[in-house]
Amino acid sequence: MTIDATDRKILAALQADAGLSLADLGKQVGLSTTPCWRRIQRLEQEGYIRKRVVLLDRARLNVDVTVFVAVRTSNHSAEWLEKFRNVVAGIPEVVDLYRLSGEIDYLLRVVIPDIKAYDAFYRKLIERIELQDVSSMFAMEEMKSTTEIPLSYALS
Numbered sequence: 001m002t003i004d005a006t007d008r009k010i011l012a013a014l015q016a017d018a019g020l021s022l023a024d025l026g027k028q029v030g031l032s033t034t035p036c037w038r039r040i041q042r043l044e045q046e047g048y049i050r051k052r053v054v055l056l057d058r059a060r061l062n063v064d065v066t067v068f069v070a071v072r073t074s075n076h077s078a079e080w081l082e083k084f085r086n087v088v089a090g091i092p093e094v095v096d097l098y099r100l101s102g103e104i105d106y107l108l109r110v111v112i113p114d115i116k117a118y119d120a121f122y123r124k125l126i127e128r129i130e131l132q133d134v135s136s137m138f139a140m141e142e143m144k145s146t147t148e149i150p151l152s153y154a155l156s
Helices: 005-016 022-029 033-045 078-089 115-128
Strands: 065-072 094-099 106-112 133-138
Touching (some): 005 022, 005 033, 022 033, 078 094, 078 115, 106 115, 115 133
Antiparallel strands (some): 065 106
16 A cells, blocks of 8 residues: 555645635646545545545634643553543543653643633543543644644655
8 A cells, every 4th residue: 555646745735725616626636536536435445535524613612722731641451541532532622642651650731622622621631530630731822733744754
């Protein structure tokens, strides 16, 4: 499963605007509608395209505060990890979860409207699972945020 320059153009265009019509997308990448559609279907079937989504305006929806939550645990069993994963999956304010190397075990990105909502989130988290340490960092300014990944590393 490899991709070529045309596939990269399709992926780049869809990352920028997944709502493009097939005709507009084809024009951008230099293909007629049918070959463009076939390539998109292949990219989906091969797993290059996981999902198509709409990006919402967090400020207009009153969740414009971003908090990075660093979690440390003394329990590193597979059972605890599965429970933690399930607990976090059930909390909609958590939009990203990473397992890390180093002093911090997990990093969560949480979106909320205010500190009161963060306190409710925090209480919900610690009620559902035992943690050794939780440290929160409130983002003061979003300087870059994108869902577009670099395509120059894709294998040809």
